[in-house]
Amino acid sequence: MARLLLVSNRLPVTVKVEKDSVAVVRSPGGLATGLSRPHERSGGVWIGWPGDVSRLSDSQRSQVEAQLAGLRCVPIHLSASEVARYYEGYANRVLWPLCHYMLDRVPRQDRDWDVYRKVNERFADLVAKHYQPGDTIWVHDYQLMLVPGLLRQRLPDARIGYFHHIPFPSSEIFRTLPHREELLEGLLGADLIGFHTVSYVRHFSGALLRQLGLDTDIDRVIWNGRQVRVGAFPMGIDTHVFESLAEDPSVLEDVASIRRNAQGQRILLGIDRLDYTKGIPRRLLAVQRLLEREPAWRGRLRFIQVAVPSRTQVDAYATYREKVNELVGRINGLYGSVQNVPVHYLYRSFNEKQLAGLYRAADVMLVTPVRDGMNLVAKEFCAARPDEDGVLVLSEFAGAADELHRALVVNTYDVEAVADAIEQALEMGESERRERMRSLRAQVKQHDVHWWVASFLDRLQGLPTLSLRSTRGGLEALTDLKGAPHLSLLLDYDGTLVGFAPRPELAAPDDELLALLGKLVARPDTSVSVVSGRPRETLEAWFGELPMGLYAEHGLWSRPAPGQPWQMLEGVTIEWKGAVRAVLESFAARVPGSFVEEKSASLVWHYRQVDPEFGALQARELRLHLADTFARQPIDIMPGDRVVEVRPRDVHKGRVVPQATRGLPPDTRVVALGDDRTDEDLFASLPPGGLAIHVGNKPTRATYRVSGPAEVRQLLAALVAP
Known part of the structure; x- marks a missing residue:
């Protein structure tokens, strides 16, 4: 298999310091687990931040570097300022809340963009340094959205994939970002862009259309002459790990202990990072509402909420933690007793073994984020239930809801409905619980993390190889143009000489363009023709005084020179x-x-x-x-x-070429410039030695490419410059 270069904000390792020794150990987690196999098999490297090692001695840092090299991990060391502004600042104070639809949490000032961009450039430089021809590059997540585009500049022919692990918001939300175009263009440097769900693909396509004017054709979009593919690849978990842990004797002892301590109470479980996207306050309110309206459940429920500390340096998270603490205290004050409280709140981390015990012990699992890219906790719960029992209550705003249809899917914002779902789960009969869990487990086991990795890489590595150097910059054509003894210029109008306007009549030629065309027609040994889809009356009004050929309605009407009558192609019917x-x-x-x-x-x-x-x-x-x-x-x-x-039918710009070049010397270089599909007919009909210049980013048979009308004018101005 091709060598794989993995790129993520964090390396899949943890640096542990004990007295004078340091150890680099692999971190747990779905991404690290899923990518470890292709990382090892391909002989590639993983590039990312190893964490803060600034306090280590030189000797300790040398040990870390050696151990990372042994794991084929390449570190990029970030300063405290870079971490504060690139990671905590732009990535997690701007992109994270925006992608989770929380615009009120986005800072008023976009102060950290420049650092985000510069760190992305550092990542791209390091990847390019380690790249070898034939490598496959896979970039991960929102911290590195600019990296694919930066890599495309540095490595035009590389095969690049990108996966977005969090939600991609609707175009209405995404358009609020000040640097929205740069981020989209960054992603479009990839050959394949992956998301968890089809809805995220649709949102991304909408953003491309709204911000860049790019229309997605099913699963592909054209950008700078390349086909960029987009697709949904729902991430899974290592089901074998959680299934095995759930059968481990020591875990089963923990399960028995948890249930004994519950003293016959039904166990509700929530496990989340303490993040404002996870919906913990609303979940607590739903539990409170159930206890409030159904007194029979008081004293019969034990809600265990695990809150894993997260981004403790970010003010918004500290405020969120206080809010959760207050809710827990209020509910326990209202419905607790001397012997027991309904909410058991645990603010700390748990290892996978402890999590498996909690999953296996729970009667009902509550996964109710207000927005989540996927949410692997829901899948871990299913994998950890080989007993085929337990009920999953799942937010419809989690990506996992697109797959886990046999969960009780709820609108997290409807507290009453969540309370109803909790009660339904508690009262559900055994046969229904088992039928639902069997279906959920089958889905989770079939589409595990290894399936996810294989499906993405197979798609990426199976894409056809494209040479991105098939077209050259338009200004490179100047030598050919200036060196020709005679020139015949065939110029499209809209999208080539002028930009597009809301209505056709608003795109009339400006004085600068008319002056430029005047210089072109006055250039020795040069003939000029405008070949447009415009009506002949419009072209005559705009350019009738200039000594050049006019061809209207894509060649249906021709007027090779001023004073000559307009001629229509023969045999054209308009009865339709x-x-x-x-x-x-x-x-x-x-x-x-x-x-x-x-x-x-x-x-x-x-x-x-x-x-x-x-x-x-x-x-x-x-x-x-x-x-x-x-x-x-x-x-x-x-x-x-x-x-x-x-x-x-059969009326196209290619039919203009014989008329526009009739009577010209045999050594005339015929040059055509155009921006869309109609101009490809023109390019295809050029005589041997003809030169085609495409304007824009669509696929083209042209040898040269320019970005837009401004560069077209720059090229033509250079042609007539002394």
């Missing part, structure tokens, strides 16, 4: 227009902001002013409807940049 117009107008009526533009032999439905996500869905529906309804008509249905155009 009335029926097609009716369909387009019906779509325009039901999609506010869209409109229909009619040309002499074509129709265009524009949706640039429509909500991007809704407009894209409607455009797909329109194209399918047109293709089905008019399958026998001689028309082509062309998707464009926020448009759907219906035009006569």
